[in-house]
Amino acid sequence: xxxxxxxxxxxxxxxxxxxxxxxxxxxxxxxxxxxxxxxxxxxxxxxxxxxxxxxxxxxxxxxxxxxxxxxxxxxxxxxxxxxxxxxxxxxxxxxxxxxxxxxxxxxxxxxxxxxxxxxxxxxxxxxxxxxxxxxxxxxxxxxxxxxxxxxxxxxxxxxxxxxxxxxxxxxxxxxxxxx
Amino acid sequence: xxxxxxxxxxxxxxxxxxxxxxxxxxxxxxxxxxxxxxxxxxxxxxxxxxxxxxxxxxxxxxxxxxxxxxxxxxxxxxxxxxxxxxxxxxxxxxxxxxxxxxxxxxxxxxxxxxxxxxxxxxxxxxxxxxxxxxxxxxxxxxxxxxxxx
Amino acid sequence: xxxxxxxxxxxxxxxxxxxxxxxxxxxxxxxxxxxxxxxxxxxxxxxxxxxxxxxxxxxxxxxxxxxxxxxxxxxxxxxxxxxxxxxxxxxxxxxxxxxxxxxxxxxxxxxx
Numbered sequence: 178x179x180x181x182x183x184x185x186x187x188x189x190x191x192x193x194x195x196x197x198x199x200x201x202x203x204x205x206x207x208x209x210x211x212x213x214x215x216x217x218x219x220x221x222x223x224x225x226x227x228x229x230x231x232x233x234x235x236x237x238x239x240x241x242x243x244x245x246x247x248x249x250x251x252x253x254x255x256x257x258x259x260x261x262x263x264x265x266x267x268x269x270x271x272x273x274x275x276x277x278x279x280x281x282x283x284x285x286x287x288x289x290x291x292x293x294x295x296x297x298x299x300x301x302x303x304x305x306x307x308x309x310x311x312x313x314x315x316x317x318x319x320x321x322x323x324x325x326x327x328x329x330x331x332x333x334x335x336x337x338x339x340x341x342x343x344x345x346x347x348x349x350x351x352x353x354x355x356x
Numbered sequence: 357x358x359x360x361x362x363x364x365x366x367x368x369x370x371x372x373x374x375x376x377x378x379x380x381x382x383x384x385x386x387x388x389x390x391x392x393x394x395x396x397x398x399x400x401x402x403x404x405x406x407x408x409x410x411x412x413x414x415x416x417x418x419x420x421x422x423x424x425x426x427x428x429x430x431x432x433x434x435x436x437x438x439x440x441x442x443x444x445x446x447x448x449x450x451x452x453x454x455x456x457x458x459x460x461x462x463x464x465x466x467x468x469x470x471x472x473x474x475x476x477x478x479x480x481x482x483x484x485x486x487x488x489x490x491x492x493x494x495x496x497x498x499x500x501x502x503x504x505x
Numbered sequence: 506x507x508x509x510x511x512x513x514x515x516x517x518x519x520x521x522x523x524x525x526x527x528x529x530x531x532x533x534x535x536x537x538x539x540x541x542x543x544x545x546x547x548x549x550x551x552x553x554x555x556x557x558x559x560x561x562x563x564x565x566x567x568x569x570x571x572x573x574x575x576x577x578x579x580x581x582x583x584x585x586x587x588x589x590x591x592x593x594x595x596x597x598x599x600x601x602x603x604x605x606x607x608x609x610x611x612x613x614x615x616x617x
Contacts, residue, residue, distance in 0.1 A: 181508055189515055192538045212537075215544075234586075238537070241594055266521060282506075286506060287509065290550060309562075312577050327581040331584065331585060334592050342595055
């Protein structure tokens with residue numbers, strides 16, 4: 178899987194540029210490049226559903242982020258305890274990386290999943306649901322409870338944005354009362 | 357005329373190209389939603405594509421053209437309708453026995469009308485995702501215009 | 506095992522941005538990168554060597570499919586991630602309107 182490693186290194190470079198560059202618009206473009214590389218990785222790993230979803234979600238995410246960053250100033254303050262803060266963060270990340278290394282070593286090696294539960298889905302999906310796309314059969318038939326929960330989360334997030342972005346605020350009502 | 361055009365969206369080239377392509381994008385989104393059980397795709401991916409078609413229209417022609425077709429209250433109404441459609445499919449399962457039971461006629465594989473309730477669930481999720489994301493984009497844009505006043 | 510460790514490195518970059526950066530937009534970008542890494546890890550874990558995608562074909566028999574369960578879990582997670590990102594951006598826009606800055610160290614006038 179040579180090309181997979183190349184694409185992952187490309188994603189890491191894109192993420193590093195995104196968090197270190199000073200211009201906010203450039204940072205948003207860099208994270209977009211990283212997401213498009215993730216789309217190709219999904220395609221290499223044989224997940225076409227995810228590749229389609231990822232590429233369209235990435236475009237919409239870029240539009241929303243550009244809406245937030247366009248024509249804004251760039252406040253950057255490096256004052257304060259810069260050295261101490263960076264050192265503390267790096268020590269925390271080093272501990273996290275060591276624990277992650279220990280945990281990842283115990284996993285089955287790359288390319289040989291266990292697939293105890295999935296074997297049932299692979300055997301039964303076509304017989305039980307007559308749907309030829311097994312991913313669709315799982316999310317809408319076998320595990321539809323999960324999808325109902327996710328739809329609730331999506332509904333709550335949309336309601337939250339609409340409540341945050343209302344333009345008739347409490348201030349207008351208060352002004353009316355004062356009059 | 358020029359100043360009038362500038363206020364309402366982008367240049368003439370963008371508008372012409374948009375007029376040609378936006379129908380195809382919308383049709384492709386509907387295709388992805390309806391064929392979710394046969395080919396890659398489904399309600400989530402197709403919903404985002406439909407939302408992108410409306411956003412494309414809005415970026416090119418300005419907000420007034422789109423708000424004539426889809427006002428904000430209508431968008432949130434249709435989004436709730438998608439959620440209710442998905443939930444009602446879940447509750448319809450009680451007719452067969454338990455929650456989310458799929459008692460619809462299954463049909464043969466590789467046909468459009470097969471696989472029971474999956475196609476209806478896909479339509480509900482597609483409605484919900486597309487209009488939910490379009491509603492998010494709409495309120496983010498409308499706030500900017502209201503703040504300027 | 507190399508892809509797993511590269512994926513862990515990507516997650517660490519996202520966590521570093523969330524913990525260390527002071528700009529709200531940079532924090533949101535860190536959240537997005539960490540979410541990419543988690544989604545990627547699920548799919549890497551379900552990959553089978555020389556596997557086929559889990560979709561049946563009308564004219565040939567397909568054996569050796571990759572694991573479809575992580576794909577089903579991640580498919581919904583991607584769209585939810587977009588909605589939560591939009592929620593974070595909405596909060597950031599409101600903070601910018603109120604305080605005139607994206608810098609979290611300058612937001613200390615918590616008056617409601």
